[in-house]
Amino acid sequence: MKVAVLIPCYNESKTIAKVIRDFKAVLPEADIYVYDNNSKDGTDEIARAEGAIVRYEYRQGKGNVIRSMFRDIDADCYLMVDGDDTYPAEFAPQMVDLVVNKNADMVVGDRLSSTYFTENKRPFHNLGNVLVRRLVNQFFKGDVVDIMTGYRAFGPLFVKSFPVLSKGFEIETEMTIHALDKNLRLENLPVTYRDRPEGSESKLNTYSDGFKVLKTIFRLYKDYKPLPFFGLLALVMLLLAAVLFVPVFMEYLSTGLVLRFPTLIVSGVAGILAMLLLICGLILDTVVKKDRQNFELQLNVFSMLGRMKNEK
Template identity: 70%
Template sequence: MQHNIAILIPCYNEKLTIQKVIHDYRKVLPEADIYVYDNNSTDNTAEIAYHGGAIVRHEYRQGKGNVIRTMFRDIEADCYLMIDGDDTYPAENAREMCQLVLDGKADMVIGDRLSSTYFTENKRPFHNFGNDIVRKAINKLWHPKEPILDVMTGYRAFSPLFVKTFPILSQGFEIETEMTIHALDKNFMLKSIPVQYRDRPEGSESKLNTYSDGLKVLLTIFNLYRDYKPMHFFGWVAGILFILSLLLFVPVFIDYVDTGLVPRFPTFIASAVLMVMTLLSLSSGLILDTNAKNSRKNFEIQMNIIRMMLKHE
């Protein structure tokens, strides 16, 4: 049975590498359709991709998240392989990654750079540090059965079920973090495969800003942890507020026991306010946790409907 594989390449100013990327992946997956979505490039990336045999389309909203959103909406396939156009991911693992999806063994296959050559090939030390921080944060907060080894890799394969049920909210480079957390929260099947990584060739510049994009990724983790695990999030907030309240209240209470007076009345009021905030935080966590569970139930129903629709196509 011939499967329809779509190779997705979001591009912004990749004229130095895009032709080689198309050639390498066509050699490994000759039956696949290769889509290059040009994201307002100021060079001739789109023209080179077109002459290289790719299906070229345009996304005029700037940002990788916007490009992936349009790709996922527009393209129909049995397996989706997402790569970058900068020639940092060799094509040798593409067939294996796609086969895991086509065999029903994974909804998302992660091309894990960090377990192979990333830390030696990548010449930007803060990128190394940031990748490590993000990976540890997600494993600590979500406790996956198997640790996620690379969160921010742009080399992934997806099932149609994941692609058509993933609500993309990010606009930029935080999209990979959002994908990973969504997959963990919704219990999709994940697989990681070590892949070789090579740094960009000379003259090719990264579009990722170490500090501003790194901050966006951390904020994405923070926001999704609050949204997906509200009881854990607000429980921690309530615990901190409760401890602060006790620290203020205990000395006042001791003075009251000893003298029958409350000499530090503002401290007592501050303690009471913190305790009220503790109760409010717990209440918020309980309410939002119920909403999150109902959302998961609705999501499961929607997945069943989409799965049936995909089978009938």
């Protein structure tokens, strides 16, 4: 069994050595990969000196790093953790066990059920995590406790079937939504969280990255749930058409005249737009269902190839 510990890094020289040593201690059989994302503080040299396999991703952004990791590395279990020493290594064996022996496709290291809100000193980060959790679970009918955690374990089925589209920190949200939409097996595992040590700075911008996360949620809702998305827009346009049309129609009934032609025209346009939006939703919903069927067939092929590889 091959376990790969994946550590995306950008200027983590103060903590990367400890992270590598901690995960070596609890997973001595694992290969530890550090992907350096244009660090300028010698993170790569420190990681290499600690015995990690160091590779480079020159396109800036965590999403770009994970794209390269997932494409380059073959393993039976992938454990992803940030290089900032905020996630204790002691939970790693349990996460690996859920993937290897319990067939979980993704294990989410849940910070929010333990120490996150007391350790994290940035109130807007706390609020953002709660908001994102509610939106994702509401839109995609999930029960994921921590959407944006950087501590996760994956099976090969998830890693090799996940289309990475995001470039930055919104990648965690995208991974969660992909697992929910494709009905992959997802497990929540409560883990403790500790704030960054003094001198280590977060690369996450509360406002700009938070906006990107929210934008990603709504984009993926449109892509994965087109009928509810366009159906809601169609309903809004239909209500607008009705609000504009009813007074004109009541006036016509009482006087026999149509005195507000511009209002009637706008009402008609809004009604036509409502029908077009609903038709778009129906067509795209058919396309999405077909894509899901193709995805399931691809998973079957991948599973068959995996069994053949293990038999050899």
